[in-house]
Amino acid sequence: MELMTAVAVRPRSLVVLAGLPGAxxxxxxxxxxxxxxxxxxLDSDQVRARLRTVFPARLPYRFxxxxxxxxxxxxxxxxxAGRTGLLVVHEPSTRPTxxxxLVLVGFLAVRHRQFLWLDAxxxxxMAGQVERGRLVRGTSFARHVRRAAWLRDRFAEGWVPRGWHALTVLTRRDRVRLSVTPD
Structure with a gap:
C-alpha cells in the first residue's frame, strides 16, 4: 500500500532526497x-547516462x-544559483560534508532547504541495488550503512541536520506531493 506524503515547500526551495544507495x-x-x-x-544518474555516451562502452564506470x-x-x-523555482536533488547525503x-549551496543561492530522508x-x-543491476562497492556501502544508522537514530529523536529548515522521513511505501506555499 502506497502512502501519499505532503511536503510543504517554498517556491525557491532546495529539496534534497537522501538515503542509502538502492533505498x-x-x-x-x-x-x-x-x-x-x-x-x-538533478540526479547523478543523468550525468552518468550522458557520459556513458561519450566514453567507450567497455570503459568501466569506476574510471x-x-x-x-x-x-x-x-x-x-x-x-x-542560476534558476528560479523548485530544485530537487537526488543525493545519498549520508556524509556530513x-x-x-548542500546547505552552503542553498544558503548562497538564497533557497529554503528541505531534507527528505528515505529510510530503508x-x-x-541492497535488494534495490540488485534489482537495478548496479551494486555499490562493499566497503562504500558499509560506510553508507553505518552513517545512515547514526542518522536514523538522530531523526527518531527529532533532530534536524544543521542548516536545514525542515526534515521529512519517508519510507519505501511513501509517495511525495510537494505543496508550494507562499514565502
Whole structure:
C-alpha cells in the first residue's frame, strides 16, 4: 500500500532526497507530484547516462565515477544559483560534508532547504541495488550503512541536520506531493 506524503515547500526551495544507495530514491522521484509546479530534478544518474555516451562502452564506470560526481555537483551549484523555482536533488547525503555542502549551496543561492530522508534497511537497499543491476562497492556501502544508522537514530529523536529548515522521513511505501506555499 502506497502512502501519499505532503511536503510543504517554498517556491525557491532546495529539496534534497537522501538515503542509502538502492533505498528507492529514483523510484520515488519518478512518481514525484509537484502539483503542476515546474520542478528541476538533478540526479547523478543523468550525468552518468550522458557520459556513458561519450566514453567507450567497455570503459568501466569506476574510471569515470569521480567525473560523474564532479559534474553532478557542478550542475547542482549552477542550477541552484542560476534558476528560479523548485530544485530537487537526488543525493545519498549520508556524509556530513555532503550535507554541509548542500546547505552552503542553498544558503548562497538564497533557497529554503528541505531534507527528505528515505529510510530503508541495509537489506532493502541492497535488494534495490540488485534489482537495478548496479551494486555499490562493499566497503562504500558499509560506510553508507553505518552513517545512515547514526542518522536514523538522530531523526527518531527529532533532530534536524544543521542548516536545514525542515526534515521529512519517508519510507519505501511513501509517495511525495510537494505543496508550494507562499514565502
Amino acid at each position: 528507492g530514491k529514483s523510484t520515488l522521484l519518478a512518481h514525484l507530484d509537484a502539483g503542476g509546479v515546474p520542478v528541476v530534478v 569515470y565515477r569521480p567525473l560523474v560526481h564532479l559534474v553532478h555537483r557542478a550542475r547542482v551549484l549552477l542550477f541552484a 555532503t550535507r554541509a555542502w 534497511t541495509a537489506e532493502e537497499a
